[in-house]
Amino acid sequence: MTGDRCGATRRSPSARCQTLPGVAATGVSGSTAGVNAPLPPVARALANDPPILLADEPTGNLDTRNAGRVADVFERLVRDHQRTVVMVTHNPELAARTDRRIRIVDGRIVEDTGGG
Secondary structure (H helix, E strand, C coil): CCECCCCCECCCHHHHHHHCCCCCCCCCCCCCCCCCCCHHHHHHHHCCCCCEEEEECCCCCCCHHHHHHHHHHHHHHHHHHCCEEEEECCCHHHHHCCCCEEEEECCEEEEEECCC
């Protein structure tokens, strides 16, 4: 058995990222399934231990509380698990939580902030 980027040993894909606080492949602790159960899709995306996570409007259909939970998970992935998250969003609060923002208008980059 070898370790993976989630810090877990090689197990079934659904068990790999159980070590991420707040993420479970089968649901979110204390929440109910449905529109505002945002983390199971994140857990499925992480099941194969990708080094890069692509997220297209990950909080578009979520209430403020659950959008914040998704953003918290993304921040932990970057900070604690050395993952890269590439996200497209129209949510300025979510964008403000990122290390780098690239703003595109009419197919052209008009702003690139935070990249070093």
